[in-house]
Amino acid sequence: MIRLENVHKTFGDNQVLRGFDLEITRGTSMVIIGGSGTGKSVSLKCVLGLITPDSGKILVDGQDVTKADRDAFLARFGMLFQGAALFDSLPVWQNVAFRLLRGSLARPRDEAREIAIEKLRRVGLKADVADRFPAELSGGMQKRVGLARAIAADPEIIFFDEPTTGLDPIMSGVINDLIREIVVEMGATAMTITHDMTSVRAIADNVAMLHGGKIRWTGPVAEMDASGDPYVEQFISGSAEGPIEAVR
Secondary structure, eight states: OEEEEEEEEEETTEEEEEEEEEEEOTTOEEEEEOOTTSSHHHHHHHHHTSSOOSEEEEEETTEEGGGSOHHHHHTTEEEEOTTOOOOTTSOHHHHHTGGGGSGGGOOOHHHHHHHHHHHHHHTTOOGGGTTSOGGGSOHHHHHHHHHHHHHTTOOSEEEEESTTTTOOHHHHHHHHHHHHHHHHHHTOEEEEEESOHHHHHHHOSEEEEEETTEEEEEEEGGGGGGOOOHHHHHHHHTOSSSSSOOOO
């Protein structure tokens, strides 16, 4: 469903992606792990077409992302942003239905609200949350609203950017379980970037280790602990010793 071939991206003197290669099979959940500043978010933005790579090729369902019609292309995606990224001035239901109220996916207002409430229920929130504002919700509830927004338009592909950042272990577990259930239920292709190994084990079918702008290892999550790859082993263990240098 998603293929990146020898992708390079530089910002000034900073070489972020240096020959990034990755394939994500349709209907599977890929989790990219790696330290801060290794290019995880940049790779995601390149797939979405928000950043244009300097060289290389990115295909989504066989289509070059740089040549795709933007509205039709982005309509295939859902996104759960780090920190939920809700609009403070809009009530919850309008946050969830944001894409259903405008553009090529626009629905009548009453229908968009009904869909929003249905998606809120799917992530475990009651209908009375719909008319509240984000500031009235806890961090865990905001994250659920962000997840409801990500699935509101029934996307084929869903991206999750650090889905459990800022959440306590119990709420992190709830979010991980919801993500896994929803991805399987929808048959969606998922791409997640995270450094939370609990999330990796909960939601991944396959894992890719990113360091130095390249994928160092990729394989099924069940093989991750026995990968034999020094980058993966150091990242999983959290050891200061290994090929990944700690930034001081």
